Amino acid sequence: MNDDYAISIENVGKTYRSRDGREHPVLKGLDFRVRPGEFVSIVGQSGSGKTTLLKTISGLQEPTEGRILVKGRPISEGVEDIAMVFQAPVLLPWRNNLDNVLLPLEFRGTRNEQSRDYARELLEMVGLGDKAKRYSYELSGGMQQRVAICRALVSRPDLLLMDEPFGALDAMTRDSMNFEIQRIWRTTGCSVLFVTHSISEAVWLGDRVVVVGDKPGRIVADVTIDLPRPRDTTHRFSPEFSGYVTEIEAHIGVTAGIS
Numbered sequence: 001m002n003d004d005y006a007i008s009i010e011n012v013g014k015t016y017r018s019r020d021g022r023e024h025p026v027l028k029g030l031d032f033r034v035r036p037g038e039f040v041s042i043v044g045q046s047g048s049g050k051t052t053l054l055k056t057i058s059g060l061q062e063p064t065e066g067r068i069l070v071k072g073r074p075i076s077e078g079v080e081d082i083a084m085v086f087q088a089p090v091l092l093p094w095r096n097n098l099d100n101v102l103l104p105l106e107f108r109g110t111r112n113e114q115s116r117d118y119a120r121e122l123l124e125m126v127g128l129g130d131k132a133k134r135y136s137y138e139l140s141g142g143m144q145q146r147v148a149i150c151r152a153l154v155s156r157p158d159l160l161l162m163d164e165p166f167g168a169l170d171a172m173t174r175d176s177m178n179f180e181i182q183r184i185w186r187t188t189g190c191s192v193l194f195v196t197h198s199i200s201e202a203v204w205l206g207d208r209v210v211v212v213g214d215k216p217g218r219i220v221a222d223v224t225i226d227l228p229r230p231r232d233t234t235h236r237f238s239p240e241f242s243g244y245v246t247e248i249e250a251h252i253g254v255t256a257g258i259s
């Protein structure tokens with residue numbers, strides 16, 4: 001049954017049309033499911049269509065072919081339980097961090113005392129409880145991205161879409177954000193679709209790693225990561241971990257025609 005899944009991507013294609021009328025197929029025949037509470041990483045060459053896929057899932061744009069169901073309901077019906085985190089946190093500099101977190105609820109007209117408490121709870125959860133009344137320009141890049149994650153979580157989404165959320169962070173901050181997102185995901189129980197260019201990040205975080213090939217974007221592998229949870233740094237040095245990384249590198253290499 002479709003509604004057993006957090007999300008069903010059924011034979012989805014997306015073609016862009018340029019100004020001169022030419023068609024550019026970017027995604028073709030994508031077909032996969034995400035179970036409730038599952039963490040699915042997505043990797044692929046630059047330009048393979050990963051962002052296009054997330055935008056299509058979030059409802060920011062429509063697929064040209066196929067359909068997307070959230071708990072059995074077409075996203076075209078205006079499903080509200082999806083939130084997205086982008087590479088850049090894009091916080092409003094004139095609002096304090098708490099008010100940035102509450103922004104989606106203001107748009108929906110559902111901001112109230114309870115949601116304010118929940119937003120504070122989320123900031124506590126990511127270690128920014130004392131920064132609620134501070135402004136984004138007073139925070140480091142990693143802290144700003146944590147605020148953006150709280151903003152995505154404040155509407156209690158069932159599905160969190162993350163597009164290279166740690167791509168702009170330095171290696172050490174990225175490492176600690178990997179732990180942070182694992183903890184957040186386990187606490188909230190939401191399903192996550194996580195796009196990254198880092199294969200080791202994808203393996204370390206994911207229950208599965210979906211590899212998207214390019215021209216047009218399609219799934220070339222869907223690898224189940226059978227490593228115990230919660231994961232810590234020791235897993236990164238295990239032979240099983242290296243095996244998964246090598247396997248996925250090979251899938252991406254084949255896609256690019258270099259192996």
Ligand SMILES: Nc1ncnc2c1ncn2[C@@H]1O[C@H](COP(=O)(O)OP(=O)(O)OP(=O)(O)O)[C@@H](O)[C@H]1O
Nearest residue numbers: 016017024026044045046047048049050051052053
């Ligand atoms: N609005 C648009 N109109 C036309 N073409 C587009 C549009 N958005 C994306 N594209 C094209 O679609 C292809 C896939 O882009 P997309 O951003 O989805 O790839 P990606 O895998 O996320 O890349 P990266 O890893 O570099 O972020 C690219 O060739 C891009 O130029």
